[in-house]
Amino acid sequence: MTEPLHTELLQLAQEAARRAGELLRDGRPADLAVAATKSSPIDVVTEMDIAAEKLITDLISEHRPDDGFLGEEGAATEGTSGIRWVIDPLDGTVNYLYGLPTWAVSIAAERDGEGIVGVVAAPMRGETYHAVRGGGAWALGAREGERRLTCRPAPPLDQALVSTGFNYVSEVKAHQADVAQRLIPLLRDIRRSGSAAVDLCDVAAGRLDGYYERGLNPWDLAAGDLIAREAGALTGGRPGERPARDLAVAASPGVFEPLQRLLEEFGAWHD
Numbered sequence: 001m002t003e004p005l006h007t008e009l010l011q012l013a014q015e016a017a018r019r020a021g022e023l024l025r026d027g028r029p030a031d032l033a034v035a036a037t038k039s040s041p042i043d044v045v046t047e048m049d050i051a052a053e054k055l056i057t058d059l060i061s062e063h064r065p066d067d068g069f070l071g072e073e074g075a076a077t078e079g080t081s082g083i084r085w086v087i088d089p090l091d092g093t094v095n096y097l098y099g100l101p102t103w104a105v106s107i108a109a110e111r112d113g114e115g116i117v118g119v120v121a122a123p124m125r126g127e128t129y130h131a132v133r134g135g136g137a138w139a140l141g142a143r144e145g146e147r148r149l150t151c152r153p154a155p156p157l158d159q160a161l162v163s164t165g166f167n168y169v170s171e172v173k174a175h176q177a178d179v180a181q182r183l184i185p186l187l188r189d190i191r192r193s194g195s196a197a198v199d200l201c202d203v204a205a206g207r208l209d210g211y212y213e214r215g216l217n218p219w220d221l222a223a224g225d226l227i228a229r230e231a232g233a234l235t236g237g238r239p240g241e242r243p244a245r246d247l248a249v250a251a252s253p254g255v256f257e258p259l260q261r262l263l264e265e266f267g268a269w270h271d
Helices: 004-027 039-063 093-098 170-186 196-204 218-230 253-265
Strands: 068-071 083-091 104-111 114-122 127-132 137-141 145-149 161-164 189-191 210-213 234-236 248-251
Touching (some): 039 068, 083 093, 083 196, 083 218, 114 196, 114 218, 196 210, 196 248, 210 253, 218 248, 248 253
Antiparallel strands (some): 083 104, 104 114, 114 127, 210 248, 234 248
16 A cells, blocks of 8 residues: 555655646747757757746645755755655757657655655656556556556567667767667667656556666656666666666666676776
8 A cells, every 4th residue: 555655745746747747848939949059949948947847846845845856957955854856857858949759757756765756747748657666657648548557578688679868978979879889789679769767667668678878867767767667677777786877777677687788798887
């Protein structure tokens, strides 16, 4: 049975993600991508990002004034309740800038450093994913209603569909491309969606067999990692470590270890 605290945190995260998602979806100028190489569209996206994070933190603080925050756009308070919210108000910023649908609002609640609630809302997909530690992972969609998420049965690695992402720094990106080039012949194929939170939820939903990326921050990972694990996926970083900035991996149990081993062999965690 879900603890009353977990239920409270989940409902609050869902409401905050819903409102932030609506703000971002409805507030995006239709012509934002027209001048995507100029500074003004970037400024608009930054403003939307900041507004979404403020909406989330204000709503949560109104109900739980003693909680802490860690957010991509600067929210950083310790709090005194033992609960910390880890927030990415807009994961998939470049997709959002260009009008691509794969972006999300990611909100997680942690207690003593452990994720206990995770919500990822993907408004342009019409889906919201959520998990409570020990309670499984779920998706709510306009067409399918609520359904439990289960990662795919593990295929042989050469039949695995794996997603990844690339850093903004050109030197790091070049190394990541080299790692991907070495991986591609060993897999079914590689995808690149542009949103870590959505990729982790796609592992949970059985749309991907695995996902890996270097350079992620806590707010990129917190909600999606919990959702993937509650759907039966394994998650980690380098062998024996938790997901971290060096490396984050999530995959079906039979894919996780061989994928992680190859990433270690190919030096995916360094330049």
